[in-house]
Amino acid sequence: MPTSFEIFQALASGLLLGGVYAILGVGFGLCWGVMKVINLSHSTFALLAVYIAYWMNVSLKIDPLVSLFVSTPLFFVCGIVIYRLLIGPLAKRAEELVAASMVLTFGLAILMENAMQWAWKPDPRVLNVSYTGKAFFISRVSIPYTAVIGFAIALVTTSCIYLFLKKTYLGMAVRAVWQNKEGAALCGVNIDRVSSITFGISLATAAAAGVCLSLIFSFNPSSHLGWLIYIFLVVIFGGVGSIPGVLLAGLLIGLITNISAVFIPNAWVNMILFGILATVLLLRPTGLLGQREAR
Amino acid sequence: MRMSGSSKKVITFVLVVCVVAVMSIAAGCGGEEGEAKGPIKIGGTLPLTGPYAETGKWIEKGYRYWAEEINAKGGLLGRQVELIIYDDESNTDKGVSLLEKAITVDEVDLLLGGYPGTTAAAQMPVAEKYRMVYVSMGGHMPSFEQGYQYSFGGPPLMGQWWYEGFFQWLSTLPEEERPKKAAAITVNNVIGKACLEDIHKWVEELGIDLVVDEFYDLPLASADALVAKAKAAEADLFFANGLFDDGVLTVRSAMAQGYNPKAFVQGIGSIVPAWVEQLGEYGNYIFSGTAISNKLPYEGIEELNEVCRERYNVTAAPDYFLYGYCWLQTLQRGVEGAGTLDQDSIRDYLKSNTIKTIGGEFKFDEKGLPEPYSFCTQIQNGKVELVWPAEVRTADPVYPKPPWGS
Numbered sequence: 241m242p243t244s245f246e247i248f249q250a251l252a253s254g255l256l257l258g259g260v261y262a263i264l265g266v267g268f269g270l271c272w273g274v275m276k277v278i279n280l281s282h283s284t285f286a287l288l289a290v291y292i293a294y295w296m297n298v299s300l301k302i303d304p305l306v307s308l309f310v311s312t313p314l315f316f317v318c319g320i321v322i323y324r325l326l327i328g329p330l331a332k333r334a335e336e337l338v339a340a341s342m343v344l345t346f347g348l349a350i351l352m353e354n355a356m357q358w359a360w361k362p363d364p365r366v367l368n369v370s371y372t373g374k375a376f377f378i379s380r381v382s383i384p385y386t387a388v389i390g391f392a393i394a395l396v397t398t399s400c401i402y403l404f405l406k407k408t409y410l411g412m413a414v415r416a417v418w419q420n421k422e423g424a425a426l427c428g429v430n431i432d433r434v435s436s437i438t439f440g441i442s443l444a445t446a447a448a449a450g451v452c453l454s455l456i457f458s459f460n461p462s463s464h465l466g467w468l469i470y471i472f473l474v475v476i477f478g479g480v481g482s483i484p485g486v487l488l489a490g491l492l493i494g495l496i497t498n499i500s501a502v503f504i505p506n507a508w509v510n511m512i513l514f515g516i517l518a519t520v521l522l523l524r525p526t527g528l529l530g531q532r533e534a535r
Numbered sequence: 536m537r538m539s540g541s542s543k544k545v546i547t548f549v550l551v552v553c554v555v556a557v558m559s560i561a562a563g564c565g566g567e568e569g570e571a572k573g574p575i576k577i578g579g580t581l582p583l584t585g586p587y588a589e590t591g592k593w594i595e596k597g598y599r600y601w602a603e604e605i606n607a608k609g610g611l612l613g614r615q616v617e618l619i620i621y622d623d624e625s626n627t628d629k630g631v632s633l634l635e636k637a638i639t640v641d642e643v644d645l646l647l648g649g650y651p652g653t654t655a656a657a658q659m660p661v662a663e664k665y666r667m668v669y670v671s672m673g674g675h676m677p678s679f680e681q682g683y684q685y686s687f688g689g690p691p692l693m694g695q696w697w698y699e700g701f702f703q704w705l706s707t708l709p710e711e712e713r714p715k716k717a718a719a720i721t722v723n724n725v726i727g728k729a730c731l732e733d734i735h736k737w738v739e740e741l742g743i744d745l746v747v748d749e750f751y752d753l754p755l756a757s758a759d760a761l762v763a764k765a766k767a768a769e770a771d772l773f774f775a776n777g778l779f780d781d782g783v784l785t786v787r788s789a790m791a792q793g794y795n796p797k798a799f800v801q802g803i804g805s806i807v808p809a810w811v812e813q814l815g816e817y818g819n820y821i822f823s824g825t826a827i828s829n830k831l832p833y834e835g836i837e838e839l840n841e842v843c844r845e846r847y848n849v850t851a852a853p854d855y856f857l858y859g860y861c862w863l864q865t866l867q868r869g870v871e872g873a874g875t876l877d878q879d880s881i882r883d884y885l886k887s888n889t890i891k892t893i894g895g896e897f898k899f900d901e902k903g904l905p906e907p908y909s910f911c912t913q914i915q916n917g918k919v920e921l922v923w924p925a926e927v928r929t930a931d932p933v934y935p936k937p938p939w940g941s
Contacts (some may be wrong), residue, residue: 242764363807364780373786457780458779469754508750
C-alpha cells in the first residue's frame with residue numbers, strides 16, 4: 241500500500257512537470273490551430289534554446305534564466321523569417337497544407353539536428369546551476385527549485401498567450417483567422433501578417449519551453465524527438481488551438497503519469513496514459529477544451 | 536642424326552612435363568611471394584555517422600592505433616596490416632550487409648568487431664556462416680549462447696556481469712555493515728534486463744531484500760515516483776539501472792528528495808565520459824561497473840593514455856579507444872599463437888590458451904567468453920576511481936555514501 245508521502249510527492253511532481261508539458265505544447269497548438277501548420281521542428285527549436293542556455297551558462301557563466309531574454313525575442317524574429325521564407329510560400333502553393341507543412345518542418349528539424357550535432361557534438365549534456373538538485377520541503381514532500389521555476393515560466397507564458405489572444409486587437413485577429421480564415425480576410429484581417437506573427441509567437445514559446453527543459457533534463461541533439469511525443473499528446477488531449485486546454489492537458493498528463501506510478505508498476509504508466517487519451521478522444525474527438533472548426 | 540618417331544614422342548612428352556612442372560613451381564612460388572608481400576586485410580564496420588558515431592569513432596581510433604603500432608613493429612606474421620572499415624551509419628542492417636561485403640568482395644583475411652551490441656550480435660552469425668573469428672563486445676549473454684564457435688568477447692560488454700565487481704566488494708564487508716534492503720529501477724530494454732539479472736543473482740546470494748523492483752520505459756519523463764518508492768521503502772542500496780538521460784533524472788530526483796541510501800549504483804550510463812564531465816561533483820560517490828579502464832595497472836595502458844593525450848587532447852584514453860585496441864590485440868594474440876591466418880587454428884588457439892591483453896588475462900570458454908568479471912568504479916572528486924578488485928584499486932571505496940552535496 242503506497243504511503244501518504246508517495247502520493248503527495250507524486251501530486252507535487254506531477255503538477256510541476258505538467259506545467260513544462262503545457263509550455264511545450266502551447267505554441268505548437270497555436271500554430272496548428274491558426275495556420276493549419278504542424279510544425280515538427282517545434283521541439284527542435286526548444287532544444288536549440290536549451291543549447292543556447294547551456295552555451296551561455298558554460299561559456300559566459302550566465303544563468304539559464306537570463307538566456308530567456310535572448311532566445312525568446314531571437315526565436316520570435318526567426319519565426320517571422322521562417323514564415324516569410326518557407327511556410328508562407330508553401331501555404332500559397334500546397335493543396336494539403338497540414339501534410340506539406342509536416343514534410344517541410346521535419347526536414348527543417350533534421351537540418352537543425354545535424355547543425356547542433358556539428359556545433360555541440362552528439363555527446364549528452366547536463367546543465368548544472370547552483371540550485372540544481374536543491375529543493376524545499378513541505379512536510380516530507382520535496383519541491384525542487386528547478387521544477388518550480390519551470391512551472392512558473394510555463395504559467396506566465398501560457399497566461400500571456402491567453403491574455404494576448406483575448407485582450408489585444410492582434411490576438412483577436414489571430415482568433416478570427418483560427419475560427420474562419422476566409423471570413424477574417426473579408427473583414428480586412430491581413431492573413432499573412434497574422435500568420436507570420438503567430439509563427440513567431442509559437443517559436444518564442446518554444447524558447448521559453450527550452451529554458452524550462454534545460455533545468456530538468458539532460459539533452460543531446462536527438463532529444464527533440466522524445467519531446468515531440470509529449471507535444472502531440474498535450475495538444476491532442478487538450479484540444480488543438482485551445483490554450484486553457486493545453487495547460488489543462490499538460491497538468492493532467494503530469495498528474496496521471498506520476499500518480500499512477502505510485503499505485504501500479506511504472507512500466508504500465510504509458511498504457512494507462514494512452515488508454516485515458518483514447519477514451520477522451522472517443523467521447524470528445526476535439527480534445528478536452530477544443531472546439532469544432534467553423535466551416 | 537635422325538630420331539625415330541617414338542623417341543620424338545618421348546622427348547616431346549618429357550619437355551611438356553618439364554614445362555608444366557616449371558610453370559607450376561613458378562606459379563606456386565609467385566603466389567607465396569605475393570602473399571608474403573601483400574598486406575593482411577582486416578575488415579568490418581563501425582558506426583562512424585549517426586547516433587553511435589561518437590563512440591564508434593573512438594573505437595576506430597583504437598583500431599587504427601593498433602594497426603599503426605603493429606605495422607611499425609614489422610607487422611602481423613611478418614606482413615603489414617591494412618584496415619578496411621565501412622561506416623554502417625549506426626544501422627544494424629547495414630552493419631550486416633557491409634560485413635558480408637568485406638568478407639565476399641574485399642576478401643578480408645580477418646574480421647573487426649562491430650558496435651553497438653545490437654550490431655555486434657547481428658554480425659556474429661555472419662562470422663559464423665563464413666567460419667571467421669570475430670572478436671567484439673557481443674550483445675550481452677544471449678548472443679554468446681547461440682552455440683557460435685568463432686565469436687569471442689575479448690573483452691565483452693556484458694550486462695549480466697555489470698555489477699560483479701560491486702557485489703564482490705560488498706560481500707567483503709562485515710554483514711552488519713551491508714545494506715539490508717535494495718531498490719532497483721530498470722530501463723525496460725535488453726541492456727537493463729541483462730544488468731538486472733546480475734542484481735537478482737547477488738541480492739539473493741547476499742540475503743538482501745529487494746523491496747522495489749520496477750521497470751520504466753524510455754524516455755523517462757520523471758523519476759520522482761520511482762525514487763519516492765525507494766525512499767518510502769527505506770531501501771539502503773539503490774540501483775539506477777539504466778542509461779544516461781534517465782540516470783541523470785534519477786540522480787537529480789534523489790538529490791531533490793534528500794534520498795541518501797548507503798550505496799547508490801548507476802548502470803550503463805555512467806561509462807559515458809559525459810557522466811563525469813557533465814555531472815561533475817553531482818555524481819560523486821556513485822558506484823558502477825566497467826569491463827575496461829584507463830586506470831588499470833596492466834601493461835600497455837599507460838602508453839595508450841599517453842598516445843591519447845598527445846593526439847586527441849584528452850586526459851586519458853577513453854574506454855572505447857581501449858575496447859577497440861583490446862579487441863584487435865585479442866585477435867593478434869590468436870593469430871600469432873596459431874602462427875597462421877587459418878581461422879580454425881586461430882579459434883582453437885584462443886579457446887585453449889590464456890592470452891594477455893591491456894584489459895587483463897583472458898581464458899575463453901566454449902561460448903567465447905572469459906571468466907565473469909567487472910571492475911567496480913566509484914566517482915570521487917569528480918573522477919572515476921577503480922575500487923575493486925583490490926589489485927587494480929586506485930582509491931578506497933567511500934561507504935556509506937555521504938549525503939548529497941556534502
